[in-house]
Amino acid sequence: MSAWRMYVIGAFVLMAAGIALTFLGDKGYFVRWLALHRTPFADYYFYHVTKLGEEYGFIVIGLLLWLQSWRRMIVIPLLGGLVTVVTFLLKEWFQHERPFLYLERIGWDGPVGVLDYQVLSGHASFPSGHSMAAWALFTLTAALIRKPWVSFVCLFFAISVSLSRVYLVAHFLRDVIAGAAVGFALGYTLYYIYDKIMKKRELSQTFTRNEA
16 A cells, blocks of 8 residues: 555544544533543643644644755645635634633533643634644645655644644534544645646656757
8 A cells, every 4th residue: 555545544534533423422522521531641742742733833844845855845835824824714704612612601610721721712613723734734744755654654643633622622523623624635735736836847847858
């Protein structure tokens, strides 16, 4: 099995598993379950790994790609801008409540905050921007660097960021699944465009050399 196919199958299996979990209860079931099953290690891990869905993740991946080729690196800020615009438009369109408001409404008296992470409120929950950014970034990376270990690492961190958003009471499970699906589509679309441009450029250079 090719590295890219492994990534695609893994992504679809993980998303399907997430969708299946949404049928276990109401929209806040998974948020409450995770809140009641926290550990010190998970607190620390999700507190930090969630940052890969922010500019930090794009900077790290951008620098790693720059070591291979500046042309590969240039697609990272383009992807970041695209994800930012799409996230803003979708959140403005749906205006879904955050888990914190939901927990207040049902009278939840269990744990909420994790370490000193600021618990988000308001109506910008759907879809998860962090999940979208992470899946877009790691999908693009897995498509550009088609090695099995890269696909595995990308899947691991993409799902970690998605889970972190529920663990930190920032999003419902359905929010991160939607973000993952949109992010996957954005990451692959940008890769497809990049790949077409690069192949056209190589073909043009080959034609020029043959003419010379």
